[in-house]
Amino acid sequence: MDNFVFSIPTRIVFGRGVEARSGAEVKQYAAKVLLCFGGGSVVKSGLLDRVRESLDAEGIQFLELGGIQPNPRLSLVREGIAVCRDNEIGFLLAVGGGSVIDTAKAIAVGVPYAGDGWDFFEYIAVPERALDVGVVLTIPAAGSESSTSAVISNSDISLKRGLTSELIRPRFALMNPELSMTLPPFQTACGAADIMAHVMERYFTNTRAVDFTDRLCEATLRTIIASAPRAIANPEDYDRRAEIMWAGSVAHNDLLSTGRAGDWGSHAIEHELSALYDVAHGAGLAVVFPAWMRHVFRHDVARFAQFAVRVWGVEMNWFNPEETALEGIGRLESFFKSIGLPVRLSELQIPPDRIPEMAAKCVVKGKGSAGNFVKLDAVDVAAILTSAL
Amino acid sequence: MDNFVFSIPTRIVFGRGVEARSGAEVKQYAAKVLLCFGGGSVVKSGLLDRVRESLDAEGIQFLELGGIQPNPRLSLVREGIAVCRDNEIGFLLAVGGGSVIDTAKAIAVGVPYAGDGWDFFEYIAVPERALDVGVVLTIPAAGSESSTSAVISNSDISLKRGLTSELIRPRFALMNPELSMTLPPFQTACGAADIMAHVMERYFTNTRAVDFTDRLCEATLRTIIASAPRAIANPEDYDRRAEIMWAGSVAHNDLLSTGRAGDWGSHAIEHELSALYDVAHGAGLAVVFPAWMRHVFRHDVARFAQFAVRVWGVEMNWFNPEETALEGIGRLESFFKSIGLPVRLSELQIPPDRIPEMAAKCVVKGKGSAGNFVKLDAVDVAAILTSAL
Numbered sequence: 001m002d003n004f005v006f007s008i009p010t011r012i013v014f015g016r017g018v019e020a021r022s023g024a025e026v027k028q029y030a031a032k033v034l035l036c037f038g039g040g041s042v043v044k045s046g047l048l049d050r051v052r053e054s055l056d057a058e059g060i061q062f063l064e065l066g067g068i069q070p071n072p073r074l075s076l077v078r079e080g081i082a083v084c085r086d087n088e089i090g091f092l093l094a095v096g097g098g099s100v101i102d103t104a105k106a107i108a109v110g111v112p113y114a115g116d117g118w119d120f121f122e123y124i125a126v127p128e129r130a131l132d133v134g135v136v137l138t139i140p141a142a143g144s145e146s147s148t149s150a151v152i153s154n155s156d157i158s159l160k161r162g163l164t165s166e167l168i169r170p171r172f173a174l175m176n177p178e179l180s181m182t183l184p185p186f187q188t189a190c191g192a193a194d195i196m197a198h199v200m201e202r203y204f205t206n207t208r209a210v211d212f213t214d215r216l217c218e219a220t221l222r223t224i225i226a227s228a229p230r231a232i233a234n235p236e237d238y239d240r241r242a243e244i245m246w247a248g249s250v251a252h253n254d255l256l257s258t259g260r261a262g263d264w265g266s267h268a269i270e271h272e273l274s275a276l277y278d279v280a281h282g283a284g285l286a287v288v289f290p291a292w293m294r295h296v297f298r299h300d301v302a303r304f305a306q307f308a309v310r311v312w313g314v315e316m317n318w319f320n321p322e323e324t325a326l327e328g329i330g331r332l333e334s335f336f337k338s339i340g341l342p343v344r345l346s347e348l349q350i351p352p353d354r355i356p357e358m359a360a361k362c363v364v365k366g367k368g369s370a371g372n373f374v375k376l377d378a379v380d381v382a383a384i385l386t387s388a389l
Numbered sequence: 390m391d392n393f394v395f396s397i398p399t400r401i402v403f404g405r406g407v408e409a410r411s412g413a414e415v416k417q418y419a420a421k422v423l424l425c426f427g428g429g430s431v432v433k434s435g436l437l438d439r440v441r442e443s444l445d446a447e448g449i450q451f452l453e454l455g456g457i458q459p460n461p462r463l464s465l466v467r468e469g470i471a472v473c474r475d476n477e478i479g480f481l482l483a484v485g486g487g488s489v490i491d492t493a494k495a496i497a498v499g500v501p502y503a504g505d506g507w508d509f510f511e512y513i514a515v516p517e518r519a520l521d522v523g524v525v526l527t528i529p530a531a532g533s534e535s536s537t538s539a540v541i542s543n544s545d546i547s548l549k550r551g552l553t554s555e556l557i558r559p560r561f562a563l564m565n566p567e568l569s570m571t572l573p574p575f576q577t578a579c580g581a582a583d584i585m586a587h588v589m590e591r592y593f594t595n596t597r598a599v600d601f602t603d604r605l606c607e608a609t610l611r612t613i614i615a616s617a618p619r620a621i622a623n624p625e626d627y628d629r630r631a632e633i634m635w636a637g638s639v640a641h642n643d644l645l646s647t648g649r650a651g652d653w654g655s656h657a658i659e660h661e662l663s664a665l666y667d668v669a670h671g672a673g674l675a676v677v678f679p680a681w682m683r684h685v686f687r688h689d690v691a692r693f694a695q696f697a698v699r700v701w702g703v704e705m706n707w708f709n710p711e712e713t714a715l716e717g718i719g720r721l722e723s724f725f726k727s728i729g730l731p732v733r734l735s736e737l738q739i740p741p742d743r744i745p746e747m748a749a750k751c752v753v754k755g756k757g758s759a760g761n762f763v764k765l766d767a768v769d770v771a772a773i774l775t776s777a778l
Contacts, residue, residue, distance in 0.1 A: 001631040003404025008397045014648065015392025209628030212612040212636050219604035226600060239598030242390040246647065247601050255644070258635065259403065 001209050001259035008253050010146040011172040014246065016238075018174045019136050022051045022093065023058030025172045029132045030091035032061040034084055036104045037095045038068045042138060045182055051095055051136055063087055065103075071274050071281070072099040072106075074154045077117055080107035084131065092133045094170075098142025098151075098194075098281075104133050105150035105168040121152055121161035130167040138179045140245040141191030141282060143198055143252025145173035153275060160275040161365065162267075175249070177241035185232045189339040190282025192228035192244065196221055197285040198251040201267060204296075204303065204373040207260040217256050218310045223247045225311070228339055265371020266292045269381055272358035279348050286341035287348065290333040291388035296374040297325050304328060345389050355385045390598050390648035397642050399535040400561040403635065405627075407563045408525050411440045411482065412447030414561045418521045419480035421450040423473055425493045426484045427457045431527060434571055440484055440525055452476055454492075460663050460670070461488040461495075463543045466506055469496035473520065481522045483559075487531025487540075487583075487670075493522050494539035494557040510541055510550035519556040527568045529634040530580030530671060532587055532641025534562035542664060549664040550754065551656075564638070566630035574621045578728040579671025581617035581633065585610055586674040587640040590656060593685075593692065593762040596649040606645050607699045612636045614700070617728055654760020655681045658770055661747035668737050675730035676737065679722040680777035685763040686714050693717060734778050744774045 013021055026033055035051070042048045055062050065080045083089070084107060094104035109127040110117030119125040135145040144150065148169045153160040183191070203217045223243055231240040250256070269292065270284040297304040305321045308314035308328025317324045333343050342348050359381035362370050369375040376384070402410055415422055424440065431437045444451050454469050472478070473496060483493035498516040499506030508514040524534040533539065537558045542549040572580070592606045612632055620629040639645070658681070659673040686693040694710045697703035697717025706713045722732050731737050748770035751759050758764040765773070 001404075001628055001635075003407070004401075006401040006403065007399060010396060012393075012395040014395065015390075018392070209631070211615060212608070212632045212639075215608035215612055216605060216639075219601070219608045223601040223604055239390055242598070242648070243601045246390075250601075250605075250644075255639075259631070 002207055002261065004258045006254060006258050008146060008255070010170050010253070012146065012175060012249065013172065014175045016176060016178055018176045019047060019050055019179065020054055021174055022136055023054035023056070023060055025174065026055065026060055026091060026093055026134055027058045029134070029171060030060075032087070032089050033091040033093050034065055034080060034089045034107070035062045035093050035095065036065045036068060036080065036100050036107075038066070038097075038100050041182060042095055045179075047136070047138065047179060048095060051093070062093070063089065068096065068100045068103045070099050071153045071160065071278055072103045074118055074152055074156070077103055077106040077110060077152060080104075081110040081117055084111045090131060092131055093136070094133060095136040095138070097137070097139025098144045101133070101135055101142065101144040101170070102150035102152060105144070106152050106163070107131070108133050108168055109163070109165065118154055120163045121154070127163070127165045127167050130165070133168065133170045135170045135173040137173055137175045137245070139183060139187070139191055140180055140248035141194040143195065143248055145170055145175065146249050146253045148254070151271070158275050159361070160271040162271070173249070175245055177238055177245045180241050180245060181236050183235070185235075186340055187280075188232050188235070189228065189341050190280045191248065192224050192339060193282035193286045193336060193341055195244070195248040195251045196224050197266060197282075197289060199256060200289060201264050202256045202260065202262040203307065204263045205260045206300070206373060210260045213256055213258055213260055214306070220247050220251050220256065221311045225335060232339055261372055263371050263373035265373065265376050268362050268366065268370040269358075269384065272362045273348070273350065276354060276358060277348065277350050279350070283342055283348060286336040287343055287345055287388050288384070290329055290336070290343060291384045293329045293332070294326070294387065295380065295384045297329065298322070299374045301325050343388075345385065352386065352389055355382050358385065391596055391650065393647045395643060395647050397535060397644070399559050399642070401535065401564060401638065402561065403564045405565060405567055407565045408436060408439055408568065409443055410563055411525055412443035412445070412449055414563065415444065415449055415480060415482055415523055416447045418523070418560060419449075421476070421478050422480040422482050423469060423478045423496070424451045424453045424482050424484065425457060425469065425489050425496075426453070426455050427486075427489050428455070430571055431484055434568075436525070436527070436568060437484060440482070451482070452478065457485065457489045457492045459488050460542045460549060460667055461492045463507055463541055463545070466492055466495040466499060466541060469493075470499040470506055473500045479520060481520055482525070483522060484525040484527070486526070486528025487533045490522070490524055490531065490533040490559070491539035491541060494533070495541050495552070496520070497522050497557055498552070498554065507543055509552045510543070516552075516554045516556050519554070522557065522559045524559045524562040526562055526564045526634070528572060528576070528580055529569055529637035530583040532584065532637055534559055534564065535638050535642045537643070538641075540660070547664050548750070549660040551660070562638070564634055566627055566634045569630050569634060570625050572624070574624075575729055576669075577621050577624070578617065578730050579669045580637065581613050581728060582671035582675045582725060582730055584613050584633070584637045584640045586655060586678060588645060589678060590653050591645045591649065591651040592696065593652045594649045595689070595762060599649045602645055602647055602649055603695070609636050609640050609645065610700045614724060621728055650761055652760050652762040654762070654765050657751050657755065657759040658747075658773065661751045662737070662739065665743060665747060666737065666739055668739070672731055672737060675725040676732055676734055676777050677773070679718055679725070679732060680773045682718045682721070683715070683776065684769065684773045686718065687711070688763045690714050734774065741775065741778055744771050747774065
């Protein structure tokens with residue numbers, strides 16, 4: 001086990017109706033906030049009005065930044081930074097899923113920074129200060145509601161990049177599983193894949209003697225595997241929505257990485273797909289992860305066999321562990337298919353022609369390689385993407 | 390799943406040599422501290438000197454309160470409160486295990502309180518303020534290093550009582566698994582039983598649809614079951630010590646109770662044993678828990694069968710779930726025996742004569758009953774203790 005530092009200061013308030021606490025929670029931090037949200041569903045459902053009422057009731061002034069899209073754009077981050085500066089705003093309240101939260105986080109570090117906000121995502125600068133961020137979560141997927149990371153797309157240069165900083169961990173997250181009941185089946189499935197990917201990126205490690213976090217990872221994966229199909233079959237199943245929403249936070253709050261180095265190669269590859277083709281992150285991960293696994297599993301067959309046995313209930317073939325390992329990968333792929341996700345690039349209408357370009361860009365940000373479990377070069381990334389055509 | 394509020398603000402710094410950070414961590418909170426510790430081992434091992442040096446190096450003034458015993462006494466808490474008041478001390482640094490940490494916590498709430506510090510443990514008063522507490526952990530067991538609870542014995546009236554308050558969650562915990570290598574086998578085993586008990590108190594619940602936390606509980610139990618015998622066989626096995634130490638914190642930091650009501654009947658019963666006979670808490674729990682389980686398992690055979698199958702690898706008898714449930718309880722008892730713990734009151738030299746007294750006192754604090762999974766009256770408690778003779 002590696003040394004580590006860990007805390008989860010984000011105050012999670014979880015359950016039915018907790019969005020009514022928006023004003024009371026914000027009040028502890030600021031009197032003037034920027035309310036960030038996406039498009040139709042938070043408006044149609046009445047959620048945005050309930051949040052506005054809660055802010056009004058506590059006498060909190062607010063301006064609004066709506067229209068945030070999936071794979072959130074730098075342009076809107078810049079707009080938000082300007083609004084905050086011009087209006088002396090001290091707090092960002094994100095109402096939505098990962099894209100909205102990540103936009104708020106990017107604005108939060110950008111406001112007190114003299115340079116351009118994109119610098120943090122190019123690793124030219126490291127954030128030293130940030131406005132506080134709070135969350136009303138509607139989509140369990142990104143885990144951004146209690147994580148230290150944010151991912152933003154720069155459409156000018158077709159790049160999607162991530163930032164990690166303790167400064168952008170939200171102060172609070174109001175998590176009402178009912179708010180996720182209106183998610184369409186495909187988006188619920190994408191969220192499940194994203195949550196599972198956050199766990200699997202941590203699970204596939206070269207660190208030895210990490211039995212406890214292995215088991216916590218397996219517990220989280222089995223929860224999603226059990227709950228996601230039921231939430232898709234019955235969107236108003238509160239208990240399944242609740243399991244997914246809570247597991248989605250734990251999957252990415254860093255508990256599951258304590259004492260171990262993760263991989264993150266599949267995320268790096270998927271970000272290239274999203275940057276060029278604007279695919280849903282979870283759908284891209286469902287395509288990339290099984291392909292990545294088949295490319296690297298011989299690096300540690302025992303770990304993949306453990307994954308197959310403990311997560312998928314595969315019976316261990318003691319005389320042919322590779323067969324067990326491959327069966328686990330097959331089960332993951334079948335599971336993604338069963339909940340309506342693509343597992344091939346062709347299902348995403350992605351042709352082979354720009355694979356070399358994506359492979360090259362993917363390894364640039366890692367200074368020549370992507371991932372840690374196995375360090376992938378551009379040839380590896382291209383082979384993985386080609387195998388997923 | 391029930392609604393819940395959750396955060397773990399305690400900063401965990403985990404790994405080899407982290408006690409050297411004592412001074413640097415304390416410095417963020419106070420310039421004058423009370424250093425709390427127990428007896429021989431922290432002195433003999435040189436740990437206390439290393440902590441003193443670290444405080445000195447940061448220019449932090451400190452007074453000392455040593456001699457804290459297992460089942461820590463109110464008398465020393467009162468002494469500590471007086472020392473803090475007389476010397477304007479602003480922070481408590483606990484170097485040790487649960488008894489030392491809980492003494493520091495009880496002092497922390499006692500200093501700013503006008504009445505007697507025992508009031509909080511009799512639920513006459515609720516803490517409104519507290520000094521900050523930090524921890525250098527030496528014994529993985531109580532989980533007090535990142536928990537909101539403290540347990541103190543009042544030997545004047547033979548009572549052992551607990552306090553729960555967010556105010557007493559430590560600011561930081563420095564956790565070096567090497568510091569636990571000098572624990573004798575019996576104390577390592579007692580720690581394992583205490584950690585497992587913290588999980589099992591949460592596991593046996595009447596709350597429905599708590600699959601995720603069930604699985605996290607099972608992961609934690611399996612980790613201790615796998616690691617404790619190896620740590621006992623090879624006390625200097627860093628990796629096993631690390632698994633136990635980290636699992637011991639997670640077992641009691643409230644992650645495993647999110648969205649569910651726990652039981653805590655076995656803890657209530659054990660506190661009566663410790664109050665009268667001064668037994669090691671973990672040893673008392675090893676006696677009480679299997680006896681409690683056999684008394685209550687028919688209340689929810691399915692839950693006990695799940696415990697047997699998922700935690701102990703018992704094969705499910707679909708035609709006789711009670712047999713499966715009982716086999717799980719038997720496995721737990723056998724495990725405790727295998728690591729050198731008592732499973733009978735007679736092994737603790739506890740005779741039957743004061744069972745009625747303990748049963749009566751146990752249910753007083755719960756206003757007539759103990760536990761939640763099954764509400765035990767004094768007759769139940771007496772029956773459980775009698776069955777464990």
